[in-house]
Amino acid sequence: MDWFPIVFVIFKLLVLGTGMFFAVKWHYEQGKKENGKAKRAAVLRATAKAVAAFVLALLGLALFTFVLVRVFHLDLPFSFP
Template sequence: MDWVLIAFATFKGLVFVTGMYFAIKWHYDREKLQADRRVLLRTGARYGAVFVVLLLALLALTFGLARMLGMDLSLP
């Protein structure tokens, strides 16, 4: 079970690095972008939709892994 800690720590590191990259990129692009409000709202909605899809995929992956490992996921 030592590989679990390594795998989760690596995943967490990748998530943080990816998040910081996109945060810095967003702030940099925000200064360069001289767009109107409609474009910004569309971009924000797109990022929100991607976030929700990735969140649902992570949830499905988590429950799939839990079932594969034989964990009981039923409510009491």
């Protein structure tokens, strides 16, 4: 049962990473179709904002989890048996 979180997290990262890659690729290609540098810059700026929001949300979730672990005095060792 200890292997499930490891496999699940790796799978989740692969799925989210693939989805983000294709989303960015699609938006980039849409901007390229317009043949305008302003459109390309807008797509790159929107991509940077989306990545920044995702990273901030991820850090916020990690902080929230850390606080909950401390508040409830949970013992979660980082070592494997």
